Amino acid sequence: MAQRRELMTGSTASLLLCLIGYQPMYGYQIIKELERRSQGYFRFKEGTLYPALHRLERAGLIQGKWQVMPSGQQRKYYHLTEKGLSILVEKRSQWQDFLTAMNLIIQPAST
Amino acid sequence: MAQRRELMTGSTASLLLCLIGYQPMYGYQIIKELERRSQGYFRFKEGTLYPALHRLERAGLIQGKWQVMPSGQQRKYYHLTEKGLSILVEKRSQWQDFLTAMNLIIQPAST
DNA sequence: TAATAATACCTAGTCTCTCTATGTATAATA
DNA sequence: TATTATACATAGAGAGACTAGGTATTATTA
Numbered sequence: 001m002a003q004r005r006e007l008m009t010g011s012t013a014s015l016l017l018c019l020i021g022y023q024p025m026y027g028y029q030i031i032k033e034l035e036r037r038s039q040g041y042f043r044f045k046e047g048t049l050y051p052a053l054h055r056l057e058r059a060g061l062i063q064g065k066w067q068v069m070p071s072g073q074q075r076k077y078y079h080l081t082e083k084g085l086s087i088l089v090e091k092r093s094q095w096q097d098f099l100t101a102m103n104l105i106i107q108p109a110s111t
Numbered sequence: 112m113a114q115r116r117e118l119m120t121g122s123t124a125s126l127l128l129c130l131i132g133y134q135p136m137y138g139y140q141i142i143k144e145l146e147r148r149s150q151g152y153f154r155f156k157e158g159t160l161y162p163a164l165h166r167l168e169r170a171g172l173i174q175g176k177w178q179v180m181p182s183g184q185q186r187k188y189y190h191l192t193e194k195g196l197s198i199l200v201e202k203r204s205q206w207q208d209f210l211t212a213m214n215l216i217i218q219p220a221s222t
Numbered sequence: 223t224a225a226t227a228a229t230a231c232c233t234a235g236t237c238t239c240t241c242t243a244t245g246t247a248t249a250a251t252a
Numbered sequence: 253t254a255t256t257a258t259a260c261a262t263a264g265a266g267a268g269a270c271t272a273g274g275t276a277t278t279a280t281t282a
Contacts, residue, residue, distance in 0.1 A: 007120075007121040007122065007205070007206075007209045008120075008121065008268090008269070009118075009119075009120035009121060009215060009238095009239080009240095009268060009269070010118035010119065010120060010121075010268090011118065011278080012268080012269085014217065015213075015216055015217075018216055018217055019216065025228070026231090027231070028229060028230050028231080029230095033223080034216065037215055037216055038212040038215050038216060039212070039215065041208065041209075041211075041212035041215075042212060042216070045269075045270060045271080046230090046231080046232080047232095047233080047269070047270050047271065047272080048268085048269050048270065050231070050232060050233080051232090051233080051269085051275085052268085052269090054232095055267095056267085065255095071278070072276080072277075072278090073229075073230070073276095073277065073278075074230075074231080074276095074277090075229095075230070075231090076230085076231075090219060094118070095118075095213065095217055097152065098118045098152075099210065100152075101150070101152035101153060102122060102126075102151040102206065104148055104149050104150065104152075105126050105129055105130065105145065105148055105149060105153070106125065106126075106129055106203060106206055119239090120238085120240070120267095120268080120269095121239090123239080123240085137259080137260090138259070138260070138261095139257095139258060139259050139260080140259095144258070148251095156240075156241055156242080156261080157241095157259090157260080157261080158240070158241050158243080158261095159240050159241065159243065161260070161261060161262080162239080162240085162244070162261090163239085163240090164264080166238095166239090167260095182248080182249065183248070183249085184247095184248065184249070184258075184259070185248090185259075185260080186258095186260090187259085188262075200243055204230085
Protein backbone atom coordinates (compact mmCIF):
# COMPACT_ATOMS: atom_id res chain seq x y z
CA MET A 1 0.00 0.00 0.00
CA ALA A 2 1.88 2.95 1.31
CA GLN A 3 5.32 1.56 0.84
CA ARG A 4 4.55 -0.39 -2.29
CA ARG A 5 6.47 1.83 -4.60
CA GLU A 6 9.72 0.39 -3.45
CA LEU A 7 8.92 -3.24 -4.00
CA MET A 8 7.20 -2.51 -7.25
CA THR A 9 10.12 -2.00 -9.60
CA GLY A 10 10.69 -5.22 -11.37
CA SER A 11 7.42 -6.83 -10.47
CA THR A 12 5.43 -4.63 -12.81
CA ALA A 13 6.35 -6.40 -16.03
CA SER A 14 5.64 -9.80 -14.52
CA LEU A 15 2.26 -8.71 -13.24
CA LEU A 16 1.23 -7.25 -16.58
CA LEU A 17 2.40 -10.23 -18.61
CA CYS A 18 0.64 -12.50 -16.18
CA LEU A 19 -2.70 -10.75 -16.43
CA ILE A 20 -2.58 -10.31 -20.18
CA GLY A 21 -1.63 -13.96 -20.35
CA TYR A 22 -4.97 -14.93 -18.84
CA GLN A 23 -6.83 -13.04 -21.51
CA PRO A 24 -6.34 -9.97 -23.70
CA MET A 25 -6.98 -6.82 -21.67
CA TYR A 26 -6.95 -3.09 -22.05
CA GLY A 27 -5.13 -0.69 -19.79
CA TYR A 28 -7.92 0.58 -17.64
CA GLN A 29 -9.15 -2.96 -17.17
CA ILE A 30 -5.71 -4.10 -16.07
CA ILE A 31 -5.65 -1.52 -13.32
CA LYS A 32 -9.03 -2.67 -12.05
CA GLU A 33 -8.22 -6.35 -12.40
CA LEU A 34 -4.91 -6.02 -10.55
CA GLU A 35 -6.70 -4.28 -7.72
CA ARG A 36 -9.48 -6.84 -7.61
CA ARG A 37 -7.29 -9.91 -7.77
CA SER A 38 -4.84 -8.60 -5.21
CA GLN A 39 -7.69 -7.69 -2.89
CA GLY A 40 -6.90 -4.02 -3.07
CA TYR A 41 -3.14 -4.24 -2.72
CA PHE A 42 -2.05 -3.24 -6.21
CA ARG A 43 -3.27 0.16 -7.29
CA PHE A 44 -1.37 1.07 -10.42
CA LYS A 45 -1.18 4.68 -11.40
CA GLU A 46 -1.80 5.51 -15.02
CA GLY A 47 1.62 7.10 -15.18
CA THR A 48 3.05 3.73 -14.25
CA LEU A 49 0.84 1.48 -16.30
CA TYR A 50 0.74 3.06 -19.72
CA PRO A 51 4.48 3.61 -20.09
CA ALA A 52 4.99 0.05 -18.88
CA LEU A 53 2.61 -1.30 -21.49
CA HIS A 54 4.41 0.69 -24.17
CA ARG A 55 7.75 -0.70 -23.06
CA LEU A 56 6.42 -4.24 -23.21
CA GLU A 57 5.02 -3.61 -26.66
CA ARG A 58 8.27 -2.08 -27.91
CA ALA A 59 10.05 -5.14 -26.55
CA GLY A 60 7.71 -7.35 -28.54
CA LEU A 61 6.21 -9.10 -25.53
CA ILE A 62 2.68 -7.84 -26.03
CA GLN A 63 0.77 -6.35 -28.88
CA GLY A 64 -2.02 -3.80 -28.73
CA LYS A 65 -5.02 -3.50 -31.00
CA TRP A 66 -7.55 -0.70 -30.95
CA GLN A 67 -11.14 -1.77 -30.71
CA VAL A 68 -14.20 0.38 -30.98
CA MET A 69 -17.05 -0.47 -28.64
CA PRO A 70 -20.67 -0.33 -29.80
CA SER A 71 -20.91 2.79 -27.66
CA GLY A 72 -18.14 4.38 -29.68
CA GLN A 73 -15.60 4.14 -26.88
CA GLN A 74 -12.11 3.15 -27.93
CA ARG A 75 -10.07 0.59 -26.08
CA LYS A 76 -6.62 -0.76 -26.77
CA TYR A 77 -6.57 -4.47 -26.11
CA TYR A 78 -3.22 -6.08 -25.49
CA HIS A 79 -2.46 -9.72 -26.02
CA LEU A 80 0.66 -11.78 -25.34
CA THR A 81 3.01 -12.56 -28.18
CA GLU A 82 4.90 -15.83 -28.36
CA LYS A 83 7.96 -14.08 -27.07
CA GLY A 84 5.89 -12.60 -24.29
CA LEU A 85 4.69 -16.01 -23.25
CA SER A 86 8.19 -17.41 -23.01
CA ILE A 87 9.33 -14.38 -21.02
CA LEU A 88 6.35 -14.82 -18.74
CA VAL A 89 7.40 -18.39 -17.99
CA GLU A 90 10.89 -17.16 -17.31
CA LYS A 91 9.67 -14.39 -15.05
CA ARG A 92 7.56 -16.75 -13.02
CA SER A 93 10.59 -18.84 -12.22
CA GLN A 94 12.66 -15.73 -11.50
CA TRP A 95 10.01 -14.67 -9.05
CA GLN A 96 10.26 -18.03 -7.31
CA ASP A 97 14.03 -17.73 -7.09
CA PHE A 98 13.81 -14.23 -5.72
CA LEU A 99 11.16 -15.24 -3.22
CA THR A 100 13.28 -18.13 -2.03
CA ALA A 101 16.35 -15.96 -1.61
CA MET A 102 14.44 -13.22 0.19
CA ASN A 103 12.91 -15.69 2.60
CA LEU A 104 16.33 -17.06 3.43
CA ILE A 105 17.28 -13.62 4.68
CA ILE A 106 14.03 -12.17 5.92
CA GLN A 107 12.78 -15.23 7.72
CA PRO A 108 15.91 -16.69 9.19
CA ALA A 109 15.80 -20.27 10.34
CA SER A 110 19.19 -19.97 11.98
CA THR A 111 22.56 -18.30 11.49
CA MET B 112 20.89 -13.44 -10.82
CA ALA B 113 20.72 -12.03 -14.28
CA GLN B 114 17.37 -10.39 -13.92
CA ARG B 115 17.79 -9.54 -10.27
CA ARG B 116 18.31 -5.87 -10.82
CA GLU B 117 14.64 -5.41 -11.46
CA LEU B 118 13.34 -7.12 -8.39
CA MET B 119 16.00 -5.61 -6.25
CA THR B 120 14.83 -2.05 -5.91
CA GLY B 121 12.94 -1.84 -2.71
CA SER B 122 14.20 -5.04 -1.20
CA THR B 123 17.66 -3.67 -0.57
CA ALA B 124 16.80 -1.64 2.51
CA SER B 125 14.93 -4.55 4.06
CA LEU B 126 17.78 -6.93 3.43
CA LEU B 127 20.35 -4.59 4.94
CA LEU B 128 18.27 -3.77 7.99
CA CYS B 129 17.61 -7.44 8.48
CA LEU B 130 21.26 -8.45 8.38
CA ILE B 131 22.44 -5.60 10.53
CA GLY B 132 19.62 -6.49 12.91
CA TYR B 133 21.19 -9.88 13.52
CA GLN B 134 24.44 -8.29 14.53
CA PRO B 135 26.47 -5.19 13.73
CA MET B 136 28.24 -5.62 10.42
CA TYR B 137 30.51 -3.73 8.10
CA GLY B 138 29.93 -3.24 4.40
CA TYR B 139 32.21 -5.81 2.91
CA GLN B 140 30.93 -8.36 5.40
CA ILE B 141 27.34 -7.62 4.45
CA ILE B 142 28.06 -8.39 0.80
CA LYS B 143 29.60 -11.73 1.74
CA GLU B 144 26.92 -12.59 4.26
CA LEU B 145 24.10 -11.82 1.85
CA GLU B 146 25.68 -14.06 -0.72
CA ARG B 147 26.28 -16.84 1.79
CA ARG B 148 22.84 -16.77 3.38
CA SER B 149 21.03 -16.57 0.05
CA GLN B 150 23.11 -19.44 -1.29
CA GLY B 151 24.69 -17.28 -3.94
CA TYR B 152 21.60 -15.45 -5.12
CA PHE B 153 22.34 -11.99 -3.78
CA ARG B 154 25.56 -10.49 -5.04
CA PHE B 155 25.54 -6.83 -4.14
CA LYS B 156 27.80 -4.50 -6.01
CA GLU B 157 29.75 -2.02 -3.99
CA GLY B 158 28.14 0.78 -5.96
CA THR B 159 24.79 -0.47 -4.71
CA LEU B 160 25.71 -1.28 -1.15
CA TYR B 161 27.65 1.72 0.06
CA PRO B 162 25.21 4.35 -1.17
CA ALA B 163 22.39 2.29 0.33
CA LEU B 164 24.14 2.16 3.69
CA HIS B 165 24.68 5.89 3.56
CA ARG B 166 21.01 6.46 2.82
CA LEU B 167 19.98 4.32 5.75
CA GLU B 168 22.37 6.15 8.01
CA ARG B 169 21.15 9.55 6.83
CA ALA B 170 17.61 8.35 7.53
CA GLY B 171 18.66 7.44 11.05
CA LEU B 172 17.93 3.73 10.70
CA ILE B 173 21.49 2.55 11.19
CA GLN B 174 24.60 4.08 12.63
CA GLY B 175 28.17 3.46 11.58
CA LYS B 176 31.24 3.41 13.76
CA TRP B 177 34.79 3.13 12.55
CA GLN B 178 36.83 0.42 14.20
CA VAL B 179 40.51 -0.22 13.78
CA MET B 180 41.56 -3.85 13.60
CA PRO B 181 44.72 -5.06 15.33
CA SER B 182 46.17 -5.32 11.82
CA GLY B 183 45.52 -1.64 11.29
CA GLN B 184 42.66 -2.24 8.86
CA GLN B 185 39.71 0.07 9.23
CA ARG B 186 36.16 -1.14 9.16
CA LYS B 187 32.92 0.74 9.52
CA TYR B 188 30.53 -1.28 11.63
CA TYR B 189 26.87 -0.46 11.33
CA HIS B 190 24.29 -1.22 13.99
CA LEU B 191 20.53 -0.75 14.04
CA THR B 192 19.07 2.26 15.78
CA GLU B 193 15.76 2.08 17.62
CA LYS B 194 14.12 3.71 14.67
CA GLY B 195 15.80 1.21 12.39
CA LEU B 196 14.43 -1.66 14.42
CA SER B 197 10.87 -0.41 14.21
CA ILE B 198 11.23 0.14 10.48
CA LEU B 199 12.63 -3.36 10.14
CA VAL B 200 9.54 -4.79 11.82
CA GLU B 201 7.40 -2.74 9.50
CA LYS B 202 9.32 -3.83 6.44
CA ARG B 203 8.99 -7.48 7.37
CA SER B 204 5.24 -7.17 7.40
CA GLN B 205 5.29 -5.14 4.19
CA TRP B 206 7.25 -7.92 2.57
CA GLN B 207 4.62 -10.43 3.68
CA ASP B 208 1.84 -8.26 2.26
CA PHE B 209 3.67 -7.83 -1.01
CA LEU B 210 4.39 -11.53 -1.24
CA THR B 211 0.75 -12.37 -0.59
CA ALA B 212 -0.46 -9.94 -3.24
CA MET B 213 2.09 -11.12 -5.79
CA ASN B 214 1.12 -14.74 -5.27
CA LEU B 215 -2.53 -13.90 -5.82
CA ILE B 216 -1.59 -12.74 -9.29
CA ILE B 217 1.38 -14.86 -10.23
CA GLN B 218 0.04 -18.15 -8.93
CA PRO B 219 -3.61 -17.95 -9.77
CA ALA B 220 -5.98 -20.28 -7.99
CA SER B 221 -8.88 -19.31 -10.22
CA THR B 222 -10.30 -16.30 -12.01
C1' DT C 223 -30.76 19.66 -17.81
C1' DA C 224 -26.39 20.53 -15.75
C1' DA C 225 -22.77 18.96 -13.07
C1' DT C 226 -20.07 15.35 -11.64
C1' DA C 227 -17.96 10.96 -11.65
C1' DA C 228 -16.32 7.13 -14.14
C1' DT C 229 -14.23 5.32 -18.12
C1' DA C 230 -10.17 5.38 -21.29
C1' DC C 231 -6.03 6.90 -23.18
C1' DC C 232 -1.52 9.66 -23.12
C1' DT C 233 3.19 11.95 -21.69
C1' DA C 234 6.79 15.39 -19.85
C1' DG C 235 9.41 15.98 -15.97
C1' DT C 236 10.99 14.62 -11.33
C1' DC C 237 12.87 11.49 -8.22
C1' DT C 238 15.06 7.50 -6.63
C1' DC C 239 17.79 3.60 -7.00
C1' DT C 240 21.10 0.18 -9.29
C1' DC C 241 25.14 -0.40 -11.62
C1' DT C 242 29.58 0.67 -14.17
C1' DA C 243 33.74 2.47 -13.70
C1' DT C 244 37.06 4.36 -11.15
C1' DG C 245 39.87 5.65 -7.20
C1' DT C 246 42.46 4.85 -2.68
C1' DA C 247 44.73 1.86 0.69
C1' DT C 248 46.22 -2.29 3.28
C1' DA C 249 46.91 -7.38 4.05
C1' DA C 250 47.64 -11.91 2.42
C1' DT C 251 49.33 -15.10 -0.85
C1' DA C 252 51.74 -17.03 -4.78
C1' DT D 253 57.49 -9.09 -6.14
C1' DA D 254 53.10 -9.39 -8.24
C1' DT D 255 48.60 -10.50 -7.63
C1' DT D 256 44.47 -11.22 -5.15
C1' DA D 257 41.46 -10.23 -1.37
C1' DT D 258 39.91 -7.02 1.86
C1' DA D 259 37.70 -2.44 2.73
C1' DC D 260 35.87 1.92 1.77
C1' DA D 261 34.08 5.63 -1.47
C1' DT D 262 31.65 8.30 -5.40
C1' DA D 263 30.42 10.39 -10.12
C1' DG D 264 27.67 9.48 -13.96
C1' DA D 265 24.50 6.65 -16.76
C1' DG D 266 20.32 4.28 -17.17
C1' DA D 267 15.81 2.56 -15.83
C1' DG D 268 11.49 2.83 -13.96
C1' DA D 269 7.57 4.79 -10.77
C1' DC D 270 5.04 8.62 -9.87
C1' DT D 271 3.10 13.53 -10.08
C1' DA D 272 0.64 16.40 -12.63
C1' DG D 273 -1.18 17.60 -16.40
C1' DG D 274 -3.93 16.86 -20.82
C1' DT D 275 -8.00 14.98 -24.10
C1' DA D 276 -12.44 12.75 -24.85
C1' DT D 277 -16.63 10.00 -24.06
C1' DT D 278 -20.32 7.85 -21.17
C1' DA D 279 -23.09 7.32 -17.06
C1' DT D 280 -25.03 9.02 -13.03
C1' DT D 281 -27.03 12.21 -10.02
C1' DA D 282 -28.72 16.47 -8.23
